[in-house]
Structures are given as structure tokens and as C-alpha cells.
Amino acid sequence: MKIKFLGQNCFLFTYNGQTILSDPFYNYQKDQTNFDIKAQKIDYVLITHAHGDHIADVVEVLDNHPDATIIGQPEICGYFKHKKNIDINFGGSAKLDGLKISMVPALHTSSFPDGTYGGLASGYVFRFADGRNLYLAGDTGVSAEMSILPQVFGKLDLSIIPVGKHYTMCPRKAAFAASELLKTPKVIGCHFDTFPPIEINHEEAKKHFSAKQIDFILPELGEEFEF
Secondary structure (H helix, E strand, C coil): CEEEECCCCCEEEEECCEEEEECCCCHHHHHHHCCCHHHCCCCEEECCCCCHHHHCCHHHHHHHCCCCEEEECHHHHHHHCCCCEEECCCCCEEEECCEEEEEEECCCCCECCCCCECCCCEEEEEEECCCCEEEECCCCCCCHHHHHHHHHHCCCCEEEEECCCCCCCCHHHHHHHHHHHHCCCEEEEECCCCCHHHCCCHHHHHHHHHHCCCEEECCCCCCEEEC
16 A cells, blocks of 8 residues: 555545545645645545634645545535445444454544544454555544454554644643554554644654654655555
């Protein structure tokens, strides 16, 4: 799988010829990523919750890629009224080619910018046919439910978790969650530096994860990773 960071919780995942765009919010920092939605192939739009910095560009994605499928809570799928969707809830999964995406809890609020209820915020576990697992936390604080994930799904080989504080976990709490609850060996940080309230000290953040012996990456905008 290839993973490209487009800002906040917006990632482009490419696997087995399929592309999954999470929480579309790529236009806000487009000048630093040069991401062109018209030039992309988008098969799925994966949404964790309804806040504006996670759904701002969904309509533009669907206008350019009308055959794309939304994956998300029933409330979110219903809000966009898109003809193709997989509306799942906690305990449910979307099955793709060689990949199963399971909805898991996140500790966060969720409503659309116009005030419409967005259901409960979620994260997702990507379960690969070869047994690997990737955890996309979405926006969340530290939650005891995180400790259940490695028991249910097995080792979380890579976790993408927020570290920007104020609205989600700070780096210290995120490092604790990664080490003590998720038992994950590698973390890609997200949801940081986009706005003043979530600006962080990068060196201090890295020290928290280093102290827990976790391989930690604070991605640059537009940076791509192999998993």
C-alpha cells in the first residue's frame, strides 16, 4: 500500500489498483501538495466524522468522480445522498479487493458545519489479506477502548493517529496510547500544524514517542509512504 499525506486527516491510500481518499480536506493546503483531484483515480471516499475539516471537499470529489463509493456512518452517507455508498456502523466492515475496512470507536464529537447530526465519530482498521493491520484513528482522545483493538484484530503494524492537541490527543497522550493501549510499533502523526490551536513542537513530539521506543513519523505535506 502507498499512503500519501494531504493534510489534517486526509490521506490517499493506493492498494491493489484501488484508491481510497480519507476525510477529504486537500484544498486547504493544496499549494504545498499540488494535489489535483481531477487527475486522480478515486474509488472510495472514507469518512471518519462530519466536521468541516474532514468533509469540506467531499462534494468536489464526487463531482469529479461520480462512480466513487462513500464509506461511512449511515448519517454521513445519508447526508451526501450519493448513489454509491457503503453505510456501516460499529462492528461493521466494508469489503474491498484484498482489504477489509472495519469501523471502530473514536472519542470525539461529530456534526456537519450546518449543524446536522453526523452520527458518532469513528476510526477504521484496515485488515489486509496477508494478516497485516493498519489503524486509522480519525480524531480522538485517549480511550480505554483502544486496548481492545489489538485483541480483536491482532497486531496493529502501523497506526495513523492525531497528535495536534486541543481537539485531539497531544503528542504525549498519543505516545501513551500507541505504546500502552494500541501496542503498535510504528505511528504516522496527523491532525497537526494546520491551524494555530494545533501547532506542535516537532522535536518534543518525537521525544515522547522515542521514549516509548515507537517509530514515529511527522509527515510533510505531500509525502508518500510505503506500507
